[in-house]
Amino acid sequence: MCGIAGWIDWTKDLSEENRMLKQMTDAIRHRGPDAEGFWLDGHAALGHRRLIVIDPDGGKQPMLYKDSENDVVLTYNGEIYNYRELKEELTSLGHQFDTESDTEVLLHAYLQWQEQCVDHLNGIFAFAIWDKNKERLMLGRDHLGVKPLFYCKRGDQVIFGSEIKALFAHPDVKPELDEEGLSEVFGLGPMRTPGKAIFKDIEEVRAGHYMIFSKEDQQTKQYWKLESKEHTDDVDKTVETIQSLLEDTVSRQLISDKPLVSMLSGGLDSSGLTAMAGKEYKENGKTLSTYSIDFVNNDADFKEDFLRRDLDEPWVKKVSEYVGTDHTSVVFPAEKLVNNLLIPMKARDLPGVGEIETSLYLLFKEMKKNATVALSGESADEVFSGYPWFHQEKFLDADVFPWLLNIGGIGKVLKKEIREKLDIPAYQKKKYQDALEELPVLEGEDETEAKQRRMSYMFITRFLPFMLDRKDRASMMTGFEVRVPFCDYRLVEYLWNIPSSMKNIDDIEKGILRRAFADYLPEDVRYRRKSAYPSTKDDAYLKGVTEWMRRILDDPEAPIQSLIDAEVVRYIADGKSDMPDTSVRGLFDYLIQVNGWLEEYGIKVHI
Structure with a gap:
């Protein structure tokens, strides 16, 4: 790299x-x-x-x-x-x-x-x-x-x-x-x-x-795009093809003249890749090293949310022992996440998603001490339709990008005159319509499958690029290479045309992938429900970014002051709004980064 x-x-x-x-x-x-x-x-x-x-x-x-x-x-x-x-x-x-x-x-x-x-x-x-x-x-x-x-x-x-x-x-x-x-x-x-x-x-x-x-x-x-056509393989052939493609891809991506490790969250995607890589390492008389991330007091602070169902660490331990890896769990306190919040922004040259990006950067920094290359399970949810968004009608029927229904309130804190000039809701709908116009439809497909294909296209072409940006910049900021086997274009092409009913076979998201990993993982790991990249639940994090946000609001020279309605943001910072804590954290994470971005790069705004 x-x-x-x-x-x-x-x-x-x-x-x-x-x-x-x-x-x-x-x-x-x-x-x-x-x-x-x-x-x-x-x-x-x-x-x-x-x-x-x-x-x-x-x-x-x-x-x-x-x-x-x-x-x-x-x-x-x-x-x-x-x-x-x-x-x-x-x-x-x-x-x-x-x-x-x-x-x-x-x-x-x-x-x-x-x-x-x-x-x-x-x-x-x-x-x-x-x-x-x-x-x-x-x-x-x-x-x-x-x-x-x-x-x-x-x-x-x-x-x-x-x-x-x-x-x-x-x-x-x-x-x-x-x-x-x-x-x-x-x-x-x-x-x-x-x-x-x-x-x-x-x-x-x-x-x-x-x-x-x-x-x-x-x-x-x-030179390459997704093409829609009928999927003619039966379930057994589909499982066999997915397994074969993944085995070939992982084997190719283990080639390195420098130490290589694997990221392991205990979820289906990283566990399956780790098991495949661990098997090849064992056959060559070597032991694969794996890494996971955790947070101080996470056992006590954890709360289930839309994307996270349970703690990763018990599952990480189980998979590591099953595969036989040399495992390291890296644990971060909330204060360290706050103190490093602006580094991923500098890595991407753009504002990002805050602490889940910060923790990823810090994890790569630790991994770099012992390795140069890592395998990651990134993109499996996009190409196998694994996110919760795929499985709820309100998201499937939305006329904007589905993730905006969860995170889409940032524009509401802009100054009134800027908000009116930009017309953010219209911009969001226009960009969604632009994406729809690219969508390669399959003639004769039933309404349910057509909705799933549409959702899949949005995630592969609009959401996945952000995830890949995040991983590339966070890793390369530390001189560390991360490989993403689920992004092999042959696999993506094949998965694109598998009906959602087959992808979610056995009445569970990514059921077809769970079957493909049958030779590699125990059943309870294969059928663990989707839980997203972990996030600290420590109240110290919310306290830290709220105090930082107040300092920005108290600084008349802060560049973001020319864009946001300070009274609205202060109302939120004072705990007077009905926004849930997770939304407040996400909003402040982002506004702090936007302010730091405007300042760090000396950006001239034309509006």
């Missing part, structure tokens, strides 16, 4: 712009603490920060290839999980390799197939390729958008980077926010519109897309 940055200027010679390029890569040093690399020539400047995972000696970047017909340079972030098969295929086509790295395989894939190289890749990736002879730049991103890639067009320039902060290190990119950006921040929150980076004039290469830039033209191509 790594960080990439650079820019193209078709009217200037960039060969002496080393200082500027280094500023951009230094801004994302955390993504690649092990090495740096630069390539500047003519109209192109490409930089790289490296986190060494595969082929320490051979994977140095930017990587060049030059012969009588080609002059190409690549800077790349990610892992190509089928690189060994691709290398064999490319060798048979006459290509020669000097390293054992997947980077060189990607470079030669471009030489062989040009922009169609993405059709041959299975992995998580974001890359930039400068083809000097054609004077064109290619930016490519993986199928589900696991790895980030942002860009900004400025006249004859294209400026790009793994994170927005890399773009801000270039003098021609400024942190500005317009009405659309404000609508995203206060209307959609962290679940932003695909391709939108919130900041004015900054975009993100969308998942499953690549872009081609030349001096005269800019093209965007979608």
Whole structure:
């Protein structure tokens, strides 16, 4: 895993712009603490920060290839999980390799197939390729958008980077926010519109897309999308296919020249992956290490809520003992979560979801002490339709994104004149309708299945990108790589067309996945009900963020004061509203981050 940055200027010679390029890569040093690399020539400047995972000696970047017909340079972030098969295929086509790295395989894939190289890749990736002879730049991103890639067009320039902060290190990119950006921040929150980076004039290469830039033209191509068709496999064949795909995916994603561990919550998803990985480790005479997260006083403070049914730790212990892992439970006090609240915002360059993001960052920081790579169960609920939202009519029938019915009150604290100008409810509905227009419908599908397909599309294309953002930035902030086997595009394609009645077989969410893990987990673990990523219930957390919010309200220079109705927020902080504590915590988490974000980045707001 790594960080990439650079820019193209078709009217200037960039060969002496080393200082500027280094500023951009230094801004994302955390993504690649092990090495740096630069390539500047003519109209192109490409930089790289490296986190060494595969082929320490051979994977140095930017990587060049030059012969009588080609002059190409690549800077790349990610892992190509089928690189060994691709290398064999490319060798048979006459290509020669000097390293054992997947980077060189990607470079030669471009030489062989040009922009169609993405059709041959299975992995998580974001890359930039400068083809000097054609004077064109290619930016490519993986199928589900696991790895980030942002860009900004400025006249004859294209400026790009793994994170927005890399773009801000270039003098021609400024942190500005317009009405659309404000609508995203206060209307959609962290679940932003695909391709939108919130900041004015900054975009993100969308998942499953690549872009081609030349001096005269800019093209965007979608190389992968979900396609709706009838699912013809019976239950047994479906279970067998899911199990086979997961076994293959996990095996591929265990490849690493650095220590690898697994995240383990005791839930179905992480437990099943841990069991698969643990079996392969045991067959090779090794013991898999696992990690979980817990909070001080959680036994006494825990309260069941919409997303969390019971405590994780008893289940974590059971699975660890069953699989035979070397387990570490990392425990955090509420005060530490409060004190580190703004770090994930700085990692994402955008406000996020607060303490569940903070705790994830702190967990990765601990894991980094003993490893460089981890497996995660992220995205299983999106692709297997596991969330509670999928199983209640009020969410299935909503005319906005279903999660907004739980968290959608942020815009109500804006000043009246701003609220009226933005019209947040209309913006939310418009973005939902835009998503509906993309939906690949299946003709003849009954109403219940059509609703489930619609819900599934929203979660895969709108909610999952936020979850992947959260995991990527929180992990890479500590120089740590997290892999997500449930995001293998082959699995996602297959699951997309399985009817919800089959996905939820045995009258339980993700029933088909529970069957697929029958050879790996005991029955009580397989049929444990869904419980989301844990959250501290300690009252000290609410007290901490409420006091912080009051300090912001008491500071006339706080940048968020120009946007929010301070009286409304103070009314909530004084405990006079009827908002439940969990909602108050979420609101204050977010407003504190928005204030810190405006201040940290010196954002100029245009409204």
